[in-house]
Amino acid sequence: MTFSWSTTGTLSIASMDAALSVDTFPTGFQSALGRPPKIEIESLPLEAPVIKAVTLRIPRVVPKIISFTFPEAPTWGQPKAPVPPKPPTLSAGFVESPAETASATPAEGDAPKPEPRKLTRIKPPGDIIKLEDRLYYVLQPPLETLVRSDSLQFPFEPFPYQFAGVAFLYPRYAAILADEMGLGKTMQSITAVRMLVRSGEIRSCLLVCPKPLVTNWKREFSLWAPEIPVTIIEGDQARRRWQWTEANTPVRIANYELLMRDRDLLERSADGKPGLHFDLVMLDEAQRIKNINNTTSEIVRGISRSRQWALTGTPIENSPDDLVGIFEFLSPGYLRTGMTAKQMGELAGDYILRRTKEMVLTDMPPKLFRDAEIELSPQQQATYEMAENEGVMHLNEMGEQITIQHVFELVLRLKQICNFDPLTGASSKLERLVADMEEIAASGKKAIVFSQWVHALHKMMPALERFGPLQYHGQIPSAKRDPILKEFKENPKRHMILMSYGAGSVGLNLQFCEYVFLFDRWWNPAIEDQAINRAHRIGAKGAVTVTRMLAMGTIEERINQVLEHKRDIFNTVMEQTGAPGSLGLSQADIFGLFNLRTPKGPIKAAA
Amino acid sequence: MSVNSALAIGFLTLGEHSELGLFGGYLVLNVAGRPLEFHCTAPVKANRAQEILYGNTLRPYLYGEQIGQTLIKKAKANVGVVLTDVEHALSARPHIELPLAIVAADAASLSGPRLLPMKLGPHHLAVDVNYSADKAAINDRLSNLLDQLDLLEPFTRIREALEEAQKSARAQAA
Numbered sequence: 001m002t003f004s005w006s007t008t009g010t011l012s013i014a015s016m017d018a019a020l021s022v023d024t025f026p027t028g029f030q031s032a033l034g035r036p037p038k039i040e041i042e043s044l045p046l047e048a049p050v051i052k053a054v055t056l057r058i059p060r061v062v063p064k065i066i067s068f069t070f071p072e073a074p075t076w077g078q079p080k081a082p083v084p085p086k087p088p089t090l091s092a093g094f095v096e097s098p099a100e101t102a103s104a105t106p107a108e109g110d111a112p113k114p115e116p117r118k119l120t121r122i123k124p125p126g127d128i129i130k131l132e133d134r135l136y137y138v139l140q141p142p143l144e145t146l147v148r149s150d151s152l153q154f155p156f157e158p159f160p161y162q163f164a165g166v167a168f169l170y171p172r173y174a175a176i177l178a179d180e181m182g183l184g185k186t187m188q189s190i191t192a193v194r195m196l197v198r199s200g201e202i203r204s205c206l207l208v209c210p211k212p213l214v215t216n217w218k219r220e221f222s223l224w225a226p227e228i229p230v231t232i233i234e235g236d237q238a239r240r241r242w243q244w245t246e247a248n249t250p251v252r253i254a255n256y257e258l259l260m261r262d263r264d265l266l267e268r269s270a271d272g273k274p275g276l277h278f279d280l281v282m283l284d285e286a287q288r289i290k291n292i293n294n295t296t297s298e299i300v301r302g303i304s305r306s307r308q309w310a311l312t313g314t315p316i317e318n319s320p321d322d323l324v325g326i327f328e329f330l331s332p333g334y335l336r337t338g339m340t341a342k343q344m345g346e347l348a349g350d351y352i353l354r355r356t357k358e359m360v361l362t363d364m365p366p367k368l369f370r371d372a373e374i375e376l377s378p379q380q381q382a383t384y385e386m387a388e389n390e391g392v393m394h395l396n397e398m399g400e401q402i403t404i405q406h407v408f409e410l411v412l413r414l415k416q417i418c419n420f421d422p423l424t425g426a427s428s429k430l431e432r433l434v435a436d437m438e439e440i441a442a443s444g445k446k447a448i449v450f451s452q453w454v455h456a457l458h459k460m461m462p463a464l465e466r467f468g469p470l471q472y473h474g475q476i477p478s479a480k481r482d483p484i485l486k487e488f489k490e491n492p493k494r495h496m497i498l499m500s501y502g503a504g505s506v507g508l509n510l511q512f513c514e515y516v517f518l519f520d521r522w523w524n525p526a527i528e529d530q531a532i533n534r535a536h537r538i539g540a541k542g543a544v545t546v547t548r549m550l551a552m553g554t555i556e557e558r559i560n561q562v563l564e565h566k567r568d569i570f571n572t573v574m575e576q577t578g579a580p581g582s583l584g585l586s587q588a589d590i591f592g593l594f595n596l597r598t599p600k601g602p603i604k605a606a607a
Numbered sequence: 608m609s610v611n612s613a614l615a616i617g618f619l620t621l622g623e624h625s626e627l628g629l630f631g632g633y634l635v636l637n638v639a640g641r642p643l644e645f646h647c648t649a650p651v652k653a654n655r656a657q658e659i660l661y662g663n664t665l666r667p668y669l670y671g672e673q674i675g676q677t678l679i680k681k682a683k684a685n686v687g688v689v690l691t692d693v694e695h696a697l698s699a700r701p702h703i704e705l706p707l708a709i710v711a712a713d714a715a716s717l718s719g720p721r722l723l724p725m726k727l728g729p730h731h732l733a734v735d736v737n738y739s740a741d742k743a744a745i746n747d748r749l750s751n752l753l754d755q756l757d758l759l760e761p762f763t764r765i766r767e768a769l770e771e772a773q774k775s776a777r778a779q780a781a
Contacts, residue, residue, distance in 0.1 A: 141760070
């Protein structure tokens with residue numbers, strides 16, 4: 001069939017027969033086409049090996065966690081706005097080092113200050129056992145961070161060794177800060193107290209110091225911890241009782257003498273009433289309690305307290321047993337008399353921090369010693385020799401009756417003659433002092449003169465008048481002492497101050513003086529060092545020249561030899577074991593000065 | 608008191624001991640840098656199956672998922688940002704709700720393909736590329752604290768604390 005369209009739009013259909021003729025030929029094959037196929041089915045087994053699945057369990061094991069939570073003290077201030085960098089400052093106690101000043105100034109584009117190179121971390125002492133307590137200290141920020149974050153503000157950038165001192169004190173319940181005079185024990189201890197108060201670890205601190213230093217401590221507290229209220233224990237009994245018991249201040253300052261008068265308040269009474277309790281008791285000039293039998297030592301040991309610190313530049317004045325006395329306050333029974341210096345050093349090592357200026361202040365102005373070897377005038381020499389010969393003869397005549405007191409009296413008598421001839425008042429030392437002062441005054445400098453005797457200071461005054469001398473000693477009332485120091489510091493016409501070792505050797509900051517004269521020698525070089533360090537302190541204007549006056553061919557020369565020898569021993573022991581040796585003159589030393597025989601046999605001079 | 612006064616910052620680090628295994632430490636500081644909480648793990652050691660099956664992903668798993676997130680979730684303080692000095696610890700991020708960044712002393716240490724670096728004051732940080740929004744959150748919460756915070760120093764404290772804890776454990780075992 002076919003279809004077609006015409007041009008007129010007509011569909012045409014044509015059909016045709018599709019049955020085509022097919023011819024077939026007999027081949028025999030066609031019949032096979034019509035036969036159905038024969039299908040045979042064969043079954044094959046499909047047996048595959050069974051696969052075994054192994055399940056590995058990977059449980060999410062929660063690790064064991066140990067947690068510690070620390071109290072957040074609200075009194076730690078939150079950071080404030082960034083504080084502009086402080087200019088380098090030279091002050092009584094602190095000098096901003098150039099390196100730290102540089103690091104404190106941010107580079108352009110780096111807004112925050114880079115961390116100082118060395119960070120001071122608080123390390124827990126060996127006697128803190130509990131892990132939580134140890135971690136509390138380990139996890140505290142470096143002190144430099146506290147300063148930078150404004151949590152603690154300082155008037156001046158402390159030295160790294162001072163940060164180390166604070167980090168030493170802060171975690172300790174018993175500690176001796178035994179830095180050499182002038183390294184800033186006051187600032188370090190105040191800062192540690194400040195941190196403890198601010199962190200809420202202590203609420204009450206009692207500072208005990210010598211009476212002349214009370215105002216100094218108050219001033220230092222207002223400088224280094226201005227936000228911490230301080231009460232000075234003073235006045236009549238009723239007032240003091242109120243100050244002890246009612247005054248709500250975290251820090252109280254009392255002098256050693258007051259403790260005696262207010263003992264009944266401090267100690268547990270006979271009827272069992274508890275005395276006052278302090279979270280921290282801090283002793284300044286703690287060598288005062290080296291003798292465990294003295295009353296002061298007994299009283300401070302009797303004060304109820306949680307922490308106890310001792311501050312002293314001379315933990316050992318005469319013998320290592322002095323350290324035992326201080327430890328009876330810190331940790332009773334820990335040290336015992338008779339221990340060797342090495343044993344003591346090993347036991348006490350974790351409790352004591354001592355640095356010298358040579359160790360920490362490499363850029364400190366030098367301290368120059370010069371021994372002014374003075375020849376006594378013929379008249380003074382004659383007086384001296386007569387007194388010594390007669391004195392020694394008298395001592396020898398005493399035989400078995402001789403005591404250390406007799407020898408001591410002769411030494412004092414001879415030393416006084418070395419200062420001034422008792423007959424004529426002549427003094428070769430004074431002549432030398434006047435000569436030296438001419439130059440010092442002419443160059444606008446200032447000097448301190450130390451003597452063992454107040455009456456010797458009085459005798460010097462007329463010859464020194466033109467140098468505007470001031471006096472500072474035990475006969476000067478406490479109320480007048482600070483004004484005298486102020487006058488000395490601020491009046492350019494006051495070129496010298498005359499001081500007794502007792503009043504002027506501790507706690508005063510006279511670093512504007514460049515000259516120190518030891519008119520006579522003290523028995524103990526540690527006391528002399530304290531005196532010298534009034535001037536040779538941090539912030540010293542320049543090299544400090546120390547003139548030690550020695551009357552040649554006299555007892556003074558012999559004492560000097562013994563003391564120098566002892567100083568050498570002290571240095572050796574401290575370096576090797578950390579425990580100081582004996583510094584002062586012992587009984588044997590004093591007998592040895594005159595090669596005297598004692599009831600126990602001949603005593604040789606220490607050598 | 609500033610907005611950030613109640614904000615705390617978490618510092619996470621991990622260390623490996625050749626015999627004992629992995630230790631993790633998490634220190635939470637207030638904005639003045641003082642410690643509020645410290646959490647540390649007992650030693651964690653991968654078993655053989657974990658070593659085989661996790662392959663290269665074992666460390667990210669242990670550091671981030673197993674130890675990191677567990678420590679971070681343990682803190683009770685109001686932590687606003689978590690910082691770490693170990694890159695693998697970033698693997699904790701999918702498991703926590705806090706912005707997490709790695710801190711390094713220099714930018715070169717933060718060049719991995721998973722890291723999205725950022726600079727915050729003098730500090731070099733990086734967040735996980737999958738959590739780029741963390742950059743803004745971290746910048747918002749830390750930028751005004753940079754004068755008083757050293758972001759690397761606390762990790763030293765954690766390592767010392769872990770040493771103390773190990774010493775204590777040894778002493779108890781002895």
